[in-house]
Every structure is written in structure tokens, then in C-alpha cells.
Amino acid sequence: MAKKNVKANKTKTAGKTSFFRQENDFRNIICAVITALVAIGIAFGIRMINQSGVSHRLTVTAGFIYDGDESTPYSANFIRAARQLDDIFGEKLTIIEKYNVPHESSGEVIEELVSDGCNIIFTNSYGYGETVKNMALKYPEVEFCAATCDNANSGTSAANYHTFMGEIYQGRYISGIAAGEKLNEMIQNGTITQDKAVLGFVAAYPCAEVISGYTAFLLGARSQCPSAVMRVKYINTWTSYTLEKEAARQLIDEGCVIISHHSNTIGSAIACENADKPYPIYHVGYNQDMIGIAPTSALISCRIDWLPYYTSAIKAVFAREPIEKHIEGIVNGNDASGGFKEGWVKLLELNSAVASELTRTTLKTAVDDMENGKTHVFSGNYKGVSYSDPNDVIDLTTEFIENKDSSAPTFHYILNDVIIIDDE
Numbered sequence: 001m002a003k004k005n006v007k008a009n010k011t012k013t014a015g016k017t018s019f020f021r022q023e024n025d026f027r028n029i030i031c032a033v034i035t036a037l038v039a040i041g042i043a044f045g046i047r048m049i050n051q052s053g054v055s056h057r058l059t060v061t062a063g064f065i066y067d068g069d070e071s072t073p074y075s076a077n078f079i080r081a082a083r084q085l086d087d088i089f090g091e092k093l094t095i096i097e098k099y100n101v102p103h104e105s106s107g108e109v110i111e112e113l114v115s116d117g118c119n120i121i122f123t124n125s126y127g128y129g130e131t132v133k134n135m136a137l138k139y140p141e142v143e144f145c146a147a148t149c150d151n152a153n154s155g156t157s158a159a160n161y162h163t164f165m166g167e168i169y170q171g172r173y174i175s176g177i178a179a180g181e182k183l184n185e186m187i188q189n190g191t192i193t194q195d196k197a198v199l200g201f202v203a204a205y206p207c208a209e210v211i212s213g214y215t216a217f218l219l220g221a222r223s224q225c226p227s228a229v230m231r232v233k234y235i236n237t238w239t240s241y242t243l244e245k246e247a248a249r250q251l252i253d254e255g256c257v258i259i260s261h262h263s264n265t266i267g268s269a270i271a272c273e274n275a276d277k278p279y280p281i282y283h284v285g286y287n288q289d290m291i292g293i294a295p296t297s298a299l300i301s302c303r304i305d306w307l308p309y310y311t312s313a314i315k316a317v318f319a320r321e322p323i324e325k326h327i328e329g330i331v332n333g334n335d336a337s338g339g340f341k342e343g344w345v346k347l348l349e350l351n352s353a354v355a356s357e358l359t360r361t362t363l364k365t366a367v368d369d370m371e372n373g374k375t376h377v378f379s380g381n382y383k384g385v386s387y388s389d390p391n392d393v394i395d396l397t398t399e400f401i402e403n404k405d406s407s408a409p410t411f412h413y414i415l416n417d418v419i420i421i422d423d424e
Helices: 002-052 073-092 103-115 126-138 169-188 208-222 241-253 267-273 307-319 357-371
Strands: 060-065 093-098 120-123 143-147 161-166 198-203 229-234 258-262 282-286 298-304 330-332 335-338 345-347 383-386 393-395 413-415 419-422
Touching: 060 073, 060 103, 060 307, 073 093, 073 307, 093 103, 103 120, 103 126, 120 126, 120 307, 126 143, 126 161, 143 307, 169 208, 169 258, 169 282, 169 298, 169 345, 169 357, 198 208, 198 241, 208 229, 208 258, 208 413, 208 419, 229 241, 241 258, 241 267, 258 267, 267 282, 267 298, 307 335, 413 419
Parallel strands: 060 093, 060 120, 120 143, 143 161, 161 335, 198 229, 198 258, 229 419, 258 282, 282 298
Antiparallel strands: 298 345, 330 335, 383 393, 383 413
């Protein structure tokens, strides 16, 4: 009996061992199949990511081309924004900057930046636009972003070419309100009479960007001081300290009591600070706080803040996604803009030494109204004529909507009776 029991036990154990062996073999087969499927899935996923271009970059190199350097307020405003990117992206972002690049040399500089491994290239001048778009067609793997240009959605399509600009007419209008309040103060104090409420504007060129800006500035002033008019003097260059200062001096001699500008140096602010008049000549700046330069003359400045666009565009490059998908602003095709509401336009410090606290309150309310769409800048009982075509006229009893279809300004009309172009 004992032997039988032993035999029976052995037979039972052998059967159990055989079952476990089969079960393990089955598990091994299943594991092998799963492993193979996972490997195939990973390979397929990697292939799809590579094909769709959505895999995130670990580092990005960004190139910046400027038509000036930190000595000019216009370029300095771009440079300031580029330097702030380090606080946002840290060591993940490498920045390469090229200064004082002539428009005709921009192609060569872009070639250098591409050779240096730039994934995205920014330019700061309208004059670069045509060349940059051509280079975008040549290097489709690099993103190109041209500030102040208007050709992203026209002509030959380039998916990697983008244009952008802040809606600076908003800042011009609000800073014009500060000028209008100062004119009222001068009238109330007996410094000037109502018919002497004359603004002066040093203008680079008779183009839409400049005309839109100085018209918005005047209309902001007239919202506070209805008798205000403006004299405009063109210097036909973006950057000339000497010409800007001289143009401002001439406007002051012609009776202008507040000067503003769309030009790239501090020349007009210096002219106001040094004006030899029995009353102060005030200055409203662009791109740079002028208080340190003209402490007794500077009222306020406005500028475009380029950082929001820079940040969004670079985030898109990290994500390998379309830039416009990341823009926190107003997008039209490959073109983007933004104003106060989007953080693209900023007022700089109001000079408390020459402006009242009432003005500060007025400006805060004005910015709030602008952000909420309550302000209608190019509107009123005004008529104007195009600077380049006398048959092209406008009546602002029907509001003109600036930046409706493009980030670049398009208002190009000289308002009758209230704007005088000084051709001398």
C-alpha cells in the first residue's frame, strides 16, 4: 500500500509540474507578444511625432536683428524685451543679437544666424520685410518674425513667415489726453490762449504708421482741449539726433507748446528741455521714458511692449507648433497684434513734477475705457485727404477702425484744418 501511495503521489506531482510548465510557457508567449506590440507602438508613436513635428524641443536658439542699438530708443525697446526672455526661459534659450544692421545687409546676417543654429529669427524694422520673407522661403525649417511689417498674408505664402506689431495708436491717443490736459492747464493759468494750443510733431516719414500715430495723438489731445491743433514736420529719416532736435526747435519757434515725435532718438526731448522761451515747452515721448533726459519738460511716454509676442513665438518653437496658436492677441492669418488689453501697449511713468494727480486719474480711466472697447479713436466731425492721393478722402463721422485687418497701421489721411504739414 505504501508503494502504491508513493507511486500515486509521484504521478500526481508529475501532472502538476506539467501543468505549471504549460502555464509558464503560455505566459511567456503572452509577454513576448505584448512586448512586441509595445515596441511596435513606441516605434509607430515616435514616427508619428517626428512626422507631425509636435515633439518638444529641449533648447531653442533665437536670433534678433536690429537696425540700431541701445543708444536709440526704438531699438532699445526691442533689446529690452529680448533681454527679459532670459528670466522666462533661462538656459533653455540661447539669444544671438545683431546690431546696426543695414536693410540691404540683412540677408547676409540672416545667413549667419541660420548657420549659428537659430530656430527662430526676429527683425525690428519694416525695411527688412521683403528680404526676411524671401529667406523664410529659403529656410522653411526656421521661423521668421518681422515686426511692423505688413506682408505676411500677401503674395507668395510662407508658413514660417510672420508679422506682428502692437496697436500703438492706443498709446498715442492716451498720451495725447495727457497733452490735452496740460494745454488746458496752460490756458487756465494764462500761459497761452485757446488759439495758441498748438502741438508739434517730429515725424520720420509720411507713411501710414507715422500718420496714424500723430493723428491719434492729436485726437486724444482734442478730447480734452477742443481748440488744439498740430503742426507736423517730416525729417525723412528714422534716426537722426541732429535733424530731430532741429525740427523740434523749429516747431517751438513756430509756436508749438508741446512736442511729440515718431523718430528714433531723444533729440526732440532735448530741444524741449533746452527751449529758450518764457514758459516751459513740454514733451510727450515714444519708446522710452524721457523724464531722466528732460526732467522739467517730459510729461509721459508710450511704447509697444514686444515681450508678449516674443514669449508666445518662442513657446511655439519649443512645442513645434504654429506660432499663431500660441499668440495671446489678435490673429489674422500669419499676422498678430495687440493693444492695452493684451499687454502689447504700455504707458510709461507720468512725470509728477509737471503733471497733476488729476491727470493720472484721467489716464487710468482712459486706459480702462480703451481696454473695454468704449473709446473710438478715429471718429468725429473730421474729414481728411490721403497724403499720397488727393482723390482718396475720408469722413470720420463714420468711424475708421485701425488695425482691423492687419497689425501694421493703415490710417493715412491728413485731417483738414487741424493738422498742418510744415514743408519748410
